[in-house]
Amino acid sequence: MIKKIFLTLFILGFLSPFMIVAYYYFAYDYDISSLVNYKPAQTSRIYDKNGEKIANIFDKQHRYYASFEEIPPRIVEALVAIEDTTFFEHSGVNFDAIFRAVIKDLKAGKMVEGASTITQQLVKNKLLTREKKLSRKIKELIYSFKLEHALTKEQILERYLNEIYFGHGYYGVKTAADGYFHKKLSDLTLKEMAILVGLPKAPSTYAPTKNYEISMGRANRVITRMHTLGWIDDATFEKALAERPTVYNETLTQNKAPFIVDEVARRFRKMGINDLKTGGYEIYTTVDLRLQQAGRQSLKYAYNLALKRIDKDKIKEQRELKKAEAEGDTEFKLQDVNVSQLNGALVSLDSKTGNILALVGSVDYKKSSYNRATQGRRQPGSAFKPFIYQVAIDLGYSGATQLVDIAKTYEYEKNGEEMKWRPRNYEKNYKGLISLRDALVHSRNLATINLVNDIGLNELLKDLKKFHIKNIPDDLSIALGTMSVSPLELAQYYTSFSNYGEQVVPHLISSIDKRNETIYEEKPVSYFITEPTQSFIMTTILRDVVRRGTGRRAGVKGIELAGKTGTTNNNIDAWFAGYSPTIETVVWFGNDDNTPMYHKETGGRVAGPAFANYFRDVLKLYPQIKRKFDVPEGIIEVNIGKRKEYFSDISKPPRSEQINNPEEELLF
Numbered sequence: 001m002i003k004k005i006f007l008t009l010f011i012l013g014f015l016s017p018f019m020i021v022a023y024y025y026f027a028y029d030y031d032i033s034s035l036v037n038y039k040p041a042q043t044s045r046i047y048d049k050n051g052e053k054i055a056n057i058f059d060k061q062h063r064y065y066a067s068f069e070e071i072p073p074r075i076v077e078a079l080v081a082i083e084d085t086t087f088f089e090h091s092g093v094n095f096d097a098i099f100r101a102v103i104k105d106l107k108a109g110k111m112v113e114g115a116s117t118i119t120q121q122l123v124k125n126k127l128l129t130r131e132k133k134l135s136r137k138i139k140e141l142i143y144s145f146k147l148e149h150a151l152t153k154e155q156i157l158e159r160y161l162n163e164i165y166f167g168h169g170y171y172g173v174k175t176a177a178d179g180y181f182h183k184k185l186s187d188l189t190l191k192e193m194a195i196l197v198g199l200p201k202a203p204s205t206y207a208p209t210k211n212y213e214i215s216m217g218r219a220n221r222v223i224t225r226m227h228t229l230g231w232i233d234d235a236t237f238e239k240a241l242a243e244r245p246t247v248y249n250e251t252l253t254q255n256k257a258p259f260i261v262d263e264v265a266r267r268f269r270k271m272g273i274n275d276l277k278t279g280g281y282e283i284y285t286t287v288d289l290r291l292q293q294a295g296r297q298s299l300k301y302a303y304n305l306a307l308k309r310i311d312k313d314k315i316k317e318q319r320e321l322k323k324a325e326a327e328g329d330t331e332f333k334l335q336d337v338n339v340s341q342l343n344g345a346l347v348s349l350d351s352k353t354g355n356i357l358a359l360v361g362s363v364d365y366k367k368s369s370y371n372r373a374t375q376g377r378r379q380p381g382s383a384f385k386p387f388i389y390q391v392a393i394d395l396g397y398s399g400a401t402q403l404v405d406i407a408k409t410y411e412y413e414k415n416g417e418e419m420k421w422r423p424r425n426y427e428k429n430y431k432g433l434i435s436l437r438d439a440l441v442h443s444r445n446l447a448t449i450n451l452v453n454d455i456g457l458n459e460l461l462k463d464l465k466k467f468h469i470k471n472i473p474d475d476l477s478i479a480l481g482t483m484s485v486s487p488l489e490l491a492q493y494y495t496s497f498s499n500y501g502e503q504v505v506p507h508l509i510s511s512i513d514k515r516n517e518t519i520y521e522e523k524p525v526s527y528f529i530t531e532p533t534q535s536f537i538m539t540t541i542l543r544d545v546v547r548r549g550t551g552r553r554a555g556v557k558g559i560e561l562a563g564k565t566g567t568t569n570n571n572i573d574a575w576f577a578g579y580s581p582t583i584e585t586v587v588w589f590g591n592d593d594n595t596p597m598y599h600k601e602t603g604g605r606v607a608g609p610a611f612a613n614y615f616r617d618v619l620k621l622y623p624q625i626k627r628k629f630d631v632p633e634g635i636i637e638v639n640i641g642k643r644k645e646y647f648s649d650i651s652k653p654p655r656s657e658q659i660n661n662p663e664e665e666l667l668f
Helices: 002-027 073-083 095-108 118-126 134-150 153-163 173-181 190-197 212-228 234-242 258-271 289-326 381-394 436-441 445-455 457-467 476-480 487-498 532-548 603-621
Strands: 044-047 053-057 281-285 342-350 356-360 402-405 410-414 417-421 432-435 502-504 509-514 517-521 526-528 562-567 573-579 583-591 636-640 643-647
Touching (some): 073 153, 073 190, 073 212, 212 234, 258 281, 381 457, 445 457, 487 532, 487 583, 532 643
Antiparallel strands (some): 509 517
16 A cells, blocks of 8 residues: 555656646747747947948847858857757757756755756746746746747757847847957957857856956856867967957947937938837948048037137127216117027038038037937028029129129018118128129128129029029028028038039938848939039139138138138028038038027138138048149130139120230130
């Protein structure tokens, strides 16, 4: 009887584990689809034009995905050596290892050794909670068996090396290789591989950014294990032990150009792509990170100059106020300006391609992430005048054409009420007659308005359509640039001048790849505006703006620059839009609340220095850059007075008797 009881108990004891496992196997639904159809959230990466990473974009887990073919065999060997030597032999669970671990744990009276296979570790991380219960362990075994039946060993390894946490916010071995060592998987040394495969056991403890020496010790154990197994020779073993790799400790996002990243995100939304943070895209932009930094610094430079200048001017005006009060002058008033509202933006393009090289939306992103370069819309003021003058040049006018610069009152009707408009020049004077060149060089409002009258408003409006400018007013205020544009839009329109009569649409994203396939590639868009000769005539005038006109503060020694200032009524907006032979740049400053800036701040005074500083940096960064404008075929140079004037078959030179150089007369 006792024997039967003992035998029954023995059988029950023997069968009970299997019965428990059977119970759990049939009692629960073991869904392994998330590992079978493995599609983890992946980090998207944004690069500049030279392939330098701008930022990582991810949701909760920072992960780059590596296919099994991309993973070096040495990484697999190192992982198996330290974590699961019989990985390629067992069916998900290593019972021998479990029994050995149980005996050691019993002898020690505590948990001293684990026995989880790589498959079990993957299951534990992906499919189970952190609770420490017998039921969880049983589920882990069942999940592991099912997974081994559904996937190959290579597929399990691929999922393990992409899913497991490697410390410092890095998920997956490819992410960790890039983060810790700035390397591709294929470029890792054996020691670096050993560091990585040693991390999953205790990512925080073994993280080389926190505990370098402990991490090296763990890596050396991995290497020693590989040597013991005969998987590496003595020379490789000794070399790997001696190596002390450089480890980088960086933020996860590595966001070097936040305005670029924000703009990429906006453009993704416009494309209808909503998984930027999880889709694993590789986004190649047109941005030059060095020029982006130059743009940011230049905007800040001009901003600081303006604040210092305003402080000095206010102190000076305080003294003048005291003097006026002492003399009984009650009309002298101080301007109340809130300088905390002052901000700016800068856009820089490759004139020929429309590639956005730099895009800075505010003086300080941390204080304001609103992108004034793309989202802000302000009046360009006199920066719009070149488009009117280009129409005139295309109609046959030249820089030598005489314009009328006199005051005039314009009467018109608005909402049934008779109105009068008395425009004036910024200098509050008039010249009578002035050359078209000098009218634009010195930004004469009255000459421009009279030029509009001369061309005819309807004719001008019709011809301006070729520039694709939006919301152009259909009245004479067009001469003063009263429509609203963003700096990026103005930059597009100005390529009509900087690109020799061919306007190009700016673009930021060159291409987008996903899983090594190109899913988007930018297609250039351009519009013919005018002949190269006609746009070059405009360039020579805008070059004079920088040399001797309102844009003198934008000049830089050693390179030809052309451009135009813009200052709106009451100094609300200040612009400088200009270009070198290859790069075009637009700078805007103004108060965010649309109140007037300090009354002495103009486009030339506040925006010009930012433009100049930027191009000084361009010359330092790219000393080989093209420095002189090409002269198109068909341009005729004539000396008129002490200056050169430029003509073409459309903008014909004056009669020969007006030419000072007798040798030039023979040309006509």
